[in-house]
Amino acid sequence: MVWSILMNLSSMMFLCLFSLICLLGFLLMISLNFSYYIEWEIVTLSSGSLEMTLIFDWMSLLFLSFVSFISAMVMFYSGGYMAGDMNMDRFMYLVLGFVCSMVFLIVSPNLISILLGWDGLGLVSYVLVIYYQNEKSAGAGMLTALSNRVGDVAILISIAMMFDLGGWGFIFYNESGFTEGIEGLIFLIIVAGITKSAQIPFSAWLPAAMAAPTPVSALVHSSTLVTAGVYLLIRFSPALVGWGQSVLFILAGLTMFMAGLGANFETDLKKIIALSTLSQLGVMMFILSMGYYKLAFFHLLTHALFKALLFMCAGSVIHSVGGTQDIRVMGGLIYSMPLSITMMNLANLALCGTPFLAGFYSKDLILEVAFSSLLNEICFWLLVLATGLTVCYTFRLIYFTVSGDYNLAGLSCLSDEDEIMTWPMIGLGVGAVIGGASLSWLIFPWPYMICLPWKLKLLALLVSLIGGFIGYILNMMVENYKLNCFSNYNVVNFAGSMWFMPFLSTFGASNLILKISQYYHQSGENGWLEFYGAQGxxxxxxxxxxxxxxxxxxxxxxxxxxxxxxxxxxxxxxx
Structure with missing residues (x-):
């Protein structure tokens, strides 16, 4: 136990120091407007060479600072959440390996070196998802691993295609503006990005990965695994032109709408937060497909702060109520856990885009830029509805956890006495309050000048107010009255199951192949081959x-x- 506590403290101190160094490096890079590009040749194979490259610019250093800070908070938080676990040391080593893989991916502008961090994230995420050894975790881990393997294969094929293009790094394509003949490469990079960031049709693995311990969820859904795909596409963004942007635009719009709709029918606390992550990833991909990669990166950083805080607060609640994750049996927690619930509401309000919190500065700016762009009507209303659904499921979560009656067992021990879990939440809570304003001043030295009619200017605020009202009042009515609109099983099942995405990603994807193989097995191996072979x-x-x-x-x-x-x-x- 003492060794685990010392390991938590030493890991947290090292990661905090590394985060501070990266932050100072970011300030130096952005003030002097330059970057370091380190490259050395490992081996030469006839006409090609294998090179190791690292890039240290303002984007990579700022992202490293955020990843290190959130990882430090998660490591310290795990000391309280995982206290008493028999495999605490193994868990800590796995989390550190996860962070190292993400660091390696961030500083690599070369697809070969990116693949090392990319595969490291996939491997360690599989081991962490199956950390609790039961049937549910095993199935979720296999779904996570196989879904991410699609992106790994896309990266491998991209590396093979780069043999003919004269370079392994994305910087050459971004700076030269050369886009002719690389359509296949761009398609593969998009496939890799949407698999790792769980966009349609690869969305099923994200809620399934909630089988992992909650500290892992806080790290995965804030700044590491799911953001790796967005970060890869941000780096490749100058080359994403033409049909690549259109495909990404449509998939992102459908994903954020599907995730927002599904979260309003979900009752599992961690899965609701996971679907909110999926919705915000859709927002990042949406604005990235329009060419505003800085806005996507800005929202990625602000989202990391309040989403890690939200998962930590959820873990504190789950830890106190004895492992229960059903929000319908919660209620009145503000009286028993005032600090945890206050921090959870702070993160929820930041997720909604409440003014002057972290999410407001990035999300409101994204909405204004999107409204001022040339959007078709379908995509415009998808964005508006997704914004309203985000506020709706957030206030639904607030209603079931904060207000209402106390529905847990009478002997439940609810408190905020565990300081090991409390201090990381306070640290991330401070970031959720001041992080958005600070980042907006640092990343955008000149503010965006957006001219909108007052109707569009107030549309985001109006949709948020309507969504919050519906989310709170409608769930109050559902709890006290039977509403016919929620009694239709087919509608609820379709909306609450992510449009049958888990079914389509597993049985639906393999059913046709299994039927074809069964036919050839019966008619071939058990048919003609048996008749003219061994049995004949x-x-x-x-x-x-x-x-x-x-x-x-x-x-x-x-x-x-x-x-x-x-x-x-x-x-x-x-x-």
Missing amino acids: VSGSFEVYSGFLQLAQDNSVKIYMVMYVLWLILVIMFLL
């Missing part, structure tokens, strides 16, 4: 051996028949 040969030998046994039988009938046959053969030969 053995049957022929049985017939021939039976005839020989019959011919060797000491019977007068056999002798007479053989005598007549031989006599006929001799006569035919003589004639």
Whole structure:
């Protein structure tokens, strides 16, 4: 136990120091407007060479600072959440390996070196998802691993295609503006990005990954695994032109709408927060597909702060109520856990885009830029509805956890006495309050000048107010009255199951292949091959051996028949 606490403290102090160094490096890089690009050649193979490259610019250093700070808070938080676990040391080493893989991915502008961090994230995430050894965790881990393997294959094929393009790094394509002949490469990079960031049709693994311990969820959904795909596409953004932007635009719009709709029907606390992550990833991809990569990166950083805080608060609640994750059995927690619930509401309000919190500065700016762009009507209303649904499920979560009656068992021990879990939440809470304003001043030295009609200017605020009202009042009515609109099982099942995405990603994707293989197995291996192969040969030998046994039988009938046959053969030969 003492060793685990010392390991938590030492890991937190090291990561905080590393975060501070990266932050100072970011300030130096952005003030002097330059970056370091380190490259060395490892091996040369005839006409090609294998190179190791690292890039240290303002974007990579700022992202490293955020990843290190959030990882430090998660490591310290894990000391209280995982206290008493038999495999605490293994858990800590896995989390550190996870962070190292993400750091390696951030500073790599080369697809070969990116693949090392990319595969490291996939491997360690699988081990962390199956940390609790049960059937549910095993299934979720397999779904997570196989879904992410699609992106790994896309990266490998991209590396193979780069043999003909003269360089392994994305910087050459971004700076030269060369886009002719790399459509296939851009398609593969988009596939890799949407698999890692769980966009449609690869969205099923994200809620399934909630089988991992809650500190892992706080790290995965804030600044590491799911943001790796967005970060990769941000780096490749100058090359994403033409049809690539259109495909990403449509998938992102559908994803954020689907996730917002599904979260309003979900009752699992961690899955609601996971679907909110999926919705915000859709927002990042949406604005990235329009060419505003800085806005996508800005929202990625602000989202990391309040989403890590939200998962930590959820973990504190789950830890106190004995492992229960159903929000319907919660209620009135503000009286028993005032600090945790206050921090949770702070993160929820930041998620909604409440003015002057972290989410407001990035999300409101994204909405204004999108409203001022040339959007078609369908995509415009998808964005508006997704914004309203975000506020709706957030206030639904607030209603079921904060207000209402106390629905837990009478002997439940609810408190905020665990300081090891409390201090990281306070640190991230401060970031959720001041992080948005600070980042907006640092990343955008000149503010965006957006001219909108007052109707569009107030549209985001109006949609948020309507969404919050519906989310709170409608769930109050559902709890007290039976509403016919929620009694239709087919509608609720479709909306609450992510449009059957988990089914389509597993059985739906493999059903056709399994049926084809079953047909060829029955007609081939168990059919013609058996008839003309092993069973056919053995049957022929049985017939021939039976005839020989019959011919060797000491019977007068056999002798007479053989005598007549031989006599006929001799006569035919003589004639």
